Amino acid sequence: MSTQPLQSAGHDPGDDRVIPPGQRPAASDHSPSAQRLRYPAVIVLCLTQLILVIDNSVVNVALPQIRHALGFSATGLSWVVTSYALVFGGLVLLSGKVGSIIGPRRALLIGVSIFTVASALGGAATMPAMLIAARILQGLGAALAAPGTLVLLMSITRPGPQRARAMTVFVLAISIGAALGLLLGGLLTTSLGWEWVMFVNIPIGLVVLVGVRLLVPEAPRAPARLDVGGAVASTTGMTALVYGLINAESQGWASPPVLVSFALAIAGLLALVLIERRHAAPVVPLEFFTQMRSAAPLVAMMLIPAGQAGFLYFAALFTQNALGFTPLQTGLSVLPFSAALLVTNVLTSRLVTRLGERIVGSLGMAGLLAGLVWMSRIDAADTFAGGLLGPFVLLGLGAGLTIAPLTAVIMHQAPPAHVAAASSLNQAMQQLGGALGLAVMTTVYGSAAAGGAGEAGAIATALTAGVVFPLLALTLFATWARPTTTTH
Template identity: 35%
Template sequence: MPDHQQTSASPNKNAILAIILISYVMIVLDISIVLTGLPKIHAELGFSDAGLSWVSTAYTLAFGGCLLLGARAGDIFGRRRMFFIGLTIFSLASLAIGISQTPAVMIAGRAVQGLGSAILAPSTLALLQTNFEAGPERTRAVSYYAAAAGVSAAFGLVIGGLLADWLSWRVGFFINLPIGIAMMIAAKRFIHETDRNPGTFDIGGAIASTLGIVALVYGVIRSASTGWSDAMTEAWVGSGIIMLIVFAFIERRASQPIMPLSLFADRERSAAYGARALFLGANVGFYFFVAQFLQSVMGLSSAEAGIAFLPTTVVNFITAMSAPRLIARYGAGRVLITSVGAGLLGMIWLSLAMQQASLLGLAIPMMLIGAGQGGALGPLTASGIVRVPSERAGAASGVVNVAHQLGSSLGLGVLVATAAVGSQGLEGVELLAQRASVAMETGSLLIAATLILAIVFMARPRTRPETASTTA
């Protein structure tokens, strides 16, 4: 009888996993598809050079600023319900972006799309945690979830370049609507609503966290064009830090905090959040600078630059798909350390190879970086939600996503700022090549810090009682 139940349950679990992964892939794909489509968006909608950055900035600010609020809403109102709401907002905003004819409509649509992502992203991870039991089942699901993030980011550059050159950048947004509708129909059939945890919103915490994250992220993004000595940049960053300090004080006193500080009491979880931020900062910088290097220094078209990322993408996919088996055999700690080590070697090698500007010379370090991404994100995600009780699954998922977004934004800001070091007197192609090489050197330092955190806090194998306690 148990065998029969296990067999009949398997298709439903596979369907749930597919729904979660496809929905999450939509979010990640849109982030990277936009990068290679920006030149066409710039020309077609008549953006100014300064205004074009808001295509990404509006999305990033709304996404990062509302993540904790979206995660808490899932805990209170039910994660499937918030999954539907987030997917609806995201899909309709994608349609509005696809038909936009002016920069204002495009930017507004991207901000609303970011809000949808802020609701949808933590809901997907929380649903995964509550639908898959701790142990091999959840390890497999989390590995595929992390793989979806890494592979989608890489494939997005390829797809974005091909769509921009061969069809239209709008296609990448139009396709979200039918996929979103299909996922909502499938979710209604296969995903059951989670138990609600009656409570109230931490209004003070929600306001402070949103204002703090938005101000900090905007200040870092602004620094890319104005430099860190700009008074307004310093004001934005400073106010963001102050608001986040205020947020921490509010959370200590709140009866039902939007981000329970107890999530940081576990050393492995805390280290996972920091390691994720560092690792993502380096790897987002990798895509940002290498995409420019391939087009501006090596003279590739958008489509050719996207295809040039295939060494990273293919190895990322293969490693990510192999991660559950590798973790089962060698342990999550060893897989994490080996993967981060491979990424570190690839980043250092890439910084040197860029000086030769040879596609063949770039291929091997880009493959190592892909292996690092494919193998590291699964264990980092698992460590970020380990030993979290079911009623706080949404909050933990929100913190994982906040670490992801803040790491991406702050890391890219740091790499952009340091890329200018040593470039005095250079111009044109030489300047771009120098900036990209220095950025990869800085990215190497961020990954080295990730490796230290992994060795010190996440390398120890988990005991069976601790693993069992993660059951949601």
Template identity: 40%
Template sequence: MTVKLRSDRSRWLALYVLCVGMLMIVLDTTIVNVALPSIQNDLHFTDSGLTWVVNSYLIAFGGLLLLAGRVGDLFGRRRVFLTGLVVFTAASLLCGVAQSQEMLVAARFVQGVGGAMTSAVILSMIVTMFPEPQDQAKAIGIYAFVASAGGAVGLLAGGVLTQSINWHWIFFVNVPVGIATVTAARRLLDADRRPEARSGADVLGAVLVASALMLAVYTIVKPAAEHGWTAPLTLILIAFSVILLAAFLVRQATAANPLMPLRIFRTRALVAANAIQMLSTVGMFGMFFLGALYLQRVRGYDSLQIGLAFLPVTILMGGLSVRYSARLTARFGARALLIAGLAVIAAGLVFFAQAPSDSAYLPNILPPMVLLGIGAGIAFPSLMTLAMSDTAPQDAGIASGLLSTTAQVGGALGLAVLATVSASRSTHLAATGTAAADALTGGYHLAFWIGAALTGVAIGIAVTALRGRQTAAEQPVKLDAVELIAAN
């Protein structure tokens, strides 16, 4: 019994180490956004040049997630996780000491490489460590909270660090945390070298998929955003990206040891979950990014006030994901919770789309924040549980990387579309004589309506594609009062 308790304690400690690693990555996505004006003033970036502080990270991160997940399957997820943490931490130090535009952009690209390696294998490691359905649901709930709510925490932390010290510290703070996480991970995570590694990795496939995804992300964040989706350069780059992706799929069908075995697409739950992930993250990305702009540009909030405004989302995500997701999954099933959570997210986006330009926080902003926090806290743990439920152990890494890829690339694509549509709508309203604040608000409203509609499509996929199948992770379990009390 003592050995079993110690083993359980080690597993949960290992989970917390993995989640701290994930939190570093997620925080970095939004913490930088708050500091961009200070970075621009200090290093004298132009408006177009400043976008590369974000885009260089996103290109490396989104382009390498899938590759990193498969490398974890082949050569060991612990090894990939630790290597990614070391790379991310070292790059954070370089970002912090950067005194030139070129150094900061290059270090951000390296940060993206480390972030992709770290985050791509975490979910697969969690599934391996917690094979029992109830423990797995609880562990995934904790991970989902960190992955989803970290963005709101980043807004708050970025505001505090930038206003109280300077922008360099949004990167320096990663260094001690990274060192401590690497040290703890080396002690708590078991090695898992895979026998497949002996037969060699699919180098050509790796080059093709990394090139396709990085080119796609680059096209989204640069030519499409600056010149439009119908511009010749945008269309040419999209065509090249599609050709590279098609070549990758052909390679996977013929390679002896493929980077991404096409058999994983026979798993209906995984395919449906990735489609749902891609659609639902558009609304959440839009809420964090465009919602922050609405509060800043229309309501006049400063960086710290924006972070505080989003705090209810973080608290509710944490409370539901960490404390209640496992019991709710056991009681109602992952599929039912996913559908309910997505419906609440859609309702929150619709509510946000009603906020006027002269809104007050309590009646107009707090309710959608509450709805979005509740919906995400219910939906995303269930989505991850369903995605990994029928995946073979040897494919867990690539499944985890694929899920992260659809979230990041889908979110980036969706956000680019929402931002473009929002700006066009605002410009049109301003041209017709609408007041500036009302024109901006009208553009944000349209973006939130689109996000709600895409979430509705995700609900339709969950209702139809996941119907009629209940794995161990989905099967509701009736708990009596004694079991519910014990679960607390």
């Protein structure tokens, strides 16, 4: 994969034209332009990722107000969250291929534009159908924009310390997104009203659009005929799988809608394998899954969000239901997690340069595992300081050491022609992981609560089940990850 910076002499970062690799002037590894990390461009790309990640958690806090204001039914309200996740998760594999054809920068700009307009429509909604439609449109924009963030980040950075520093900023956007969403949602809902959990995306989206236009050059495109069969199969399989996982707890794992969803998912994914074996430009290159060195990090990327989504969900339940916190207090309660993650991120790039991704990532996953085990010991007599503060800090430290090395391994080992596909798979695995973790852990929680375990006991049981996710991720990553940087 070419690691030469794309902005060379005479190239306007606002120009969509792509200079063929063979015609670009060679940059010396020791030249200032080759050594300097373009932080403004990195920050704009990370801001893009941040607004896509926080969108669900920021809306979650406002759900009670949304139900009262727009007249949602109890079952209909769940679609405010489900519709976004469903469209985002279902289309992200296809959108990565579209981005590689039209250019990841152009795809990102179109996606963020759609997302921003949809946010304005959502905030102005006066009835349930309007808000659901806006959320579907937001998911479409997010799916189109998300794969391009990593592709463009890779294209403007060089392997080694420079890329490691960029990845630490990127992982901060991913890892604190859900926690920041809880805090931001609480602040906005309490002070301005539920509409502002949607309206807040408008100024951020405009900043992203201007920033990308001015600061981020286009990455090489891969002109090819769109794999229509693979596109239909991947969209069907992913959408059905995410839908089944999201609704498994509320409707039951053996309910007809969930079983039909899983059957469609299996059929879609089997069809995808058969189609991609014969296509010259597949939506999902199968070579990612033919060797454990490439498959294991992707599976680990699914398992880590599974555990993390569960931790944030049950932390919100415990603080509000057991401790009596307001939504704003719940948002503030996750600040120790965010602070620990921020501190670790400052050190991660240096640690990766010295120790390599496998050691640093494995240490982070061990921290996540220990944090979940600690939090699973919570009981009804615990206070925030006694039951949650310590696990929050340990989970933050672990998250800060995990996502950047894991993402770097996934992206670095992708062949040049499949970088966009690797980014799409990375995003898809995160969406699947969050849905899987919540489906499994909320099912365990519901069973324990029905068995008389009480609120705290049911949460502890669910978190104990969630320990499996970081444990499996640690095993896979520590065994199969391969270094991408030279250690000192």
